[in-house]
Each structure stands twice: as structure tokens, then as C-alpha cells.
Amino acid sequence: MKYLFKNANILSSEEVIFGNVVVAENKIVYVGKNLPNEKKFDEVIDVNGNLLMSGFINAHCHTPSTVLRGISDDKPLEEWLEDIIPKERALSDDDIYWSTMLGIMEYVRGGITGVEEDFGRLVPVVKAHKTSGLRARISIGFPNVAQKKEDMPLDKQLEVVQEAGLSAVCFAHSVYGTSEENFEKLITFAAKNGLPVSTHMSETLTEVGDCTVKNNDLSPPQLLEDYGFFDRQATVFHAVHCDKDDLDILANYDINIVSCPASNLKLASGIAPIYAASQKGINVALGTDGAYSNNSYDMFKEMFLAATLNKAALYKADILPAHKVVQMATQNGAKTLGFENVGDIKEGNFADLILVDLNGPHHQPVNNIISNLVYSAKVADVYFTMVNGKILYHNGKYNIGESPEKIYEKVTKIKNKLNKR
Numbered sequence: 001m002k003y004l005f006k007n008a009n010i011l012s013s014e015e016v017i018f019g020n021v022v023v024a025e026n027k028i029v030y031v032g033k034n035l036p037n038e039k040k041f042d043e044v045i046d047v048n049g050n051l052l053m054s055g056f057i058n059a060h061c062h063t064p065s066t067v068l069r070g071i072s073d074d075k076p077l078e079e080w081l082e083d084i085i086p087k088e089r090a091l092s093d094d095d096i097y098w099s100t101m102l103g104i105m106e107y108v109r110g111g112i113t114g115v116e117e118d119f120g121r122l123v124p125v126v127k128a129h130k131t132s133g134l135r136a137r138i139s140i141g142f143p144n145v146a147q148k149k150e151d152m153p154l155d156k157q158l159e160v161v162q163e164a165g166l167s168a169v170c171f172a173h174s175v176y177g178t179s180e181e182n183f184e185k186l187i188t189f190a191a192k193n194g195l196p197v198s199t200h201m202s203e204t205l206t207e208v209g210d211c212t213v214k215n216n217d218l219s220p221p222q223l224l225e226d227y228g229f230f231d232r233q234a235t236v237f238h239a240v241h242c243d244k245d246d247l248d249i250l251a252n253y254d255i256n257i258v259s260c261p262a263s264n265l266k267l268a269s270g271i272a273p274i275y276a277a278s279q280k281g282i283n284v285a286l287g288t289d290g291a292y293s294n295n296s297y298d299m300f301k302e303m304f305l306a307a308t309l310n311k312a313a314l315y316k317a318d319i320l321p322a323h324k325v326v327q328m329a330t331q332n333g334a335k336t337l338g339f340e341n342v343g344d345i346k347e348g349n350f351a352d353l354i355l356v357d358l359n360g361p362h363h364q365p366v367n368n369i370i371s372n373l374v375y376s377a378k379v380a381d382v383y384f385t386m387v388n389g390k391i392l393y394h395n396g397k398y399n400i401g402e403s404p405e406k407i408y409e410k411v412t413k414i415k416n417k418l419n420k421r
Contacts, residue, residue: 005022011373021353028349028353055352066411076268096124115137117138134400138166187232258287275319351386358381
């Protein structure tokens with residue numbers, strides 16, 4: 001298929017230009033002001049001055065949690081984990097598949113085109129992502145708290161992911177939820193297979209305090225450094241309670257931080273020092289975490305919170321300007337997940353694109369499109385989502401391999417089953 005997007009406000013790098021974009025098969029092949037001959041295209045989409053931009057990268061999520069949305073609210077992380085883990089483990093493989101499909105439906109509706117999926121029970125998760133066509137990096141390893149051994153051998157897990165055409169990351173839940181032995185096993189496997197690693201880190205004060213007590217005053221970043229976890233490309237999720245010394249450690253390695261501000265606020269975990277991290281040259285991306293700790297997969301909400309929380313905490317309104325936060329949600333996320341040629345609209349990149357309606361009253365008058373994107377825009381403004389040249393959502397119609405009606409029917413049955421328990 002060959003598409004022409006014409007009359008578009010195009011967000012490219014840090015600026016907005018007015019022009020046209022051509023997509024051939026799965027790549028962007030033209031970006032510019034000249035209007036190509038419309039007769040040469042399978043489909044011509046008149047953007048009518050709305051915003052054409054790269055899709056959002058949700059760099060940390062637990063999509064199978066979608067069916068558990070709202071089931072254990074208003075609790076701190078430690079109490080929430082005690083409540084949610086048994087419910088999560090009660091889900092069957094079929095439950096996980098349909099819950100993941102519901103989450104993917106929400107992703108494409110809100111302009112999310114790529115994710116890191118951090119959840120166990122690999123087979124139904126991989127099946128859902130392969131069915132949908134969403135771009136995904138899938139975790140293998142030790143995703144569950146106090147998991148003593150992997151559900152299937154690591155080499156088999158990697159085979160399942162790669163056979164589906166998806167990328168893999170070696171994931172350990174956390175320093176409190178994963179044994180040193182399993183960290184060592186995972187790090188060795190990652191090195192052998194040339195894979196990156198990721199983990200939750202320094203999410204709460206309790207986690208940091210317990211870590212220092214149990215590990216000779218070592219903070220989580222210090223302990224992970226001691227394990228050798230940072231000796232290859234690594235991603236840490238949350239990093240809420242990192243002091244200057246912790247950030248100095250992270251800055252010495254090839255490390256990404258994924259901040260999930262909505263989840264951290266809802267669980268009362270705190271505010272991550274993402275401005276300080278970015279000032280040290282650490283790549284910072286954004287994620288939603290799971291629907292059971294956030295309740296929505298809304299990257300507009302994450303951008304707004306990322307932009308404003310550090311301003312308020314540091315009493316500095318001029319830090320983290322809107323264009324930097326948009327980069328966190330797109331280019332930085334793509335870099336974090338190793339998605340090459342993704343995250344920006346330019347010739348040669350993959351066609352992971354979304355259209356954002358600028359006609360709503362909350363966008364008017366249009367003085368600054370990038371500012372509006374962070375401070376004014378809503379999920380409802382997204383009306384088109386394309387991944388790898390395939391249209392997954394357009395004006396209320398989904399193309400993710402399963403119908404909305406069937407997804408809703410299945411997850412309602414799962415909800416009813418859980419409620420009976």
C-alpha cells in the first residue's frame with residue numbers, strides 16, 4: 001500500500017512544519033512541502049491541518065492487567081501487591097490473551113504504537129501482540145515477585161518471542177522480588193544472547209530502606225551495579241527515590257529511566273527526579289505501568305504529569321519544556337526499547353504514525369501546537385493510528401485482529417468470573 005498524507009501539520013524532531021508525507025509499504029519515503037501526484041497512491045488522506053506525528057512509545061506496561069482495572073484502588077504499593085498478586089495469578093492463559101487485547105485496543109485508540117510488555121505467562125501475551133500488529137518488546141525472565149524459577153527455560157522463552165517477530169528483553173522484577181541467583185542467571189543469559197535488561201528500581205522508600213538494611217547499606221542502584229546488571233544496556237522503571245549518588249551511578253552506564261508518573265502518584269510512591277536525571281545525560285522515557293495501578297493507558301496524561309511535577313517540586317517553571325517531554329514519549333521511548341528508525345517523522349523511518357485532531361475548543365486558538373499536545377490534548381483527539389504501515393485504528397474502527405464486540409464480551413465474562421471468586 002502507498003499512502004499520501006496531505007495538508008498536514010507535521011511534528012518532526014522539535015518543530016512543526018506544514019506539508020505532506022508519503023508512506024510506501026511500511027516506511028516513510030517522503031516528507032516535504034511539495035504535493036506529489038495523488039493518482040499514484042492507493043489512499044490519499046487529507047489531514048486538513050491537523051497534526052501528523054510519530055506514535056507514542058509506552059516504555060513500561062503490564063497489559064494483561066487491564067481486566068483488573070479498578071479492582072484494588074487507593075492502597076500503597078506494598079499493600080496493593082499483596083492484594084493484586086493472587087488475583088493476577090488466578091487469570092488463565094485465555095484470560096490473559098483477551099485482557100491484553102483490550103489493553104492493545106486502548107493503546108491504538110490513544111496513539112500508542114509501541115510498548116515494552118513486562119508480564120509473565122509469555123505465550124498468550126505474545127499471541128495477542130502478534131495478532132494486533134502493535135510494535136512490542138517482550139520481557140523474558142523473572143517478572144513475578146518472589147519467582148523462584150522461570151515458567152519455561154530462558155532459551156525457549158526467547159524462541160517464542162523471536163518466532164513471533166517481536167524483540168526481547170531480559171527482565172527481573174526488582175531487587176526485592178528477584179533473588180540474587182536469578183539476577184545472575186538472567187544477566188549471564190542476556191550477555192550470551194546479546195540482549196538488554198530491565199527491572200523495577202527504587203519505586204518506594206520502603207523498597208530503598210529494606211534494600212539498604214539487607215545489603216550492607218547498598219541502595220538498589222548500588223546493588224544492581226554490584227550484580228553487574230548495568231554492564232550492558234539496561235532500563236530501570238520508576239527510579240522515584242534516587243539521590244544524587246544513585247543518579248551518578250546510572251549516568252556512568254548505558255541506562256534508560258522510564259518514568260510512570262500517574263502510577264507513582266496513585267500508589268503514593270512519589271515524584272521521580274527526571275529533570276535531574278536528564279541533566280546528567282540519562283535517557284528518560286515515559287510509561288503508563290499497568291491498568292491495575294494507573295487505570296488508563298493515557299500518554300497525554302503521562303506527558304502532562306512529567307512536565308509539571310518536577311516544575312512544582314523544584315519551583316522552576318522553565319524546566320522540562322513541552323518539546324522535551326514529547327521527545328520522552330516518542331524518540332526517547334524508541335531509543336529505550338531499541339526500536340531503530342522509530343520515534344520521528346523522517347524519510348527512511350518506519351511508518352508508526354498518528355493523527356491528532358486540533359479542531360477542539362481546548363486546542364483553540366492554535367498558538368503553539370507542541371505546547372497544546374502536552375498541556376491541552378486528550379486521548380479523544382487521536383483519530384488515526386498506523387504501525388509499520390498498517391492502519392490499526394481510524395475514526396472508531398479497529399484493525400487489531402479481534403473485534404471490539406468480542407473483546408468486550410470476553411473481558412466481561414472474565415470480570416464476572418473474578419467477582420465470583
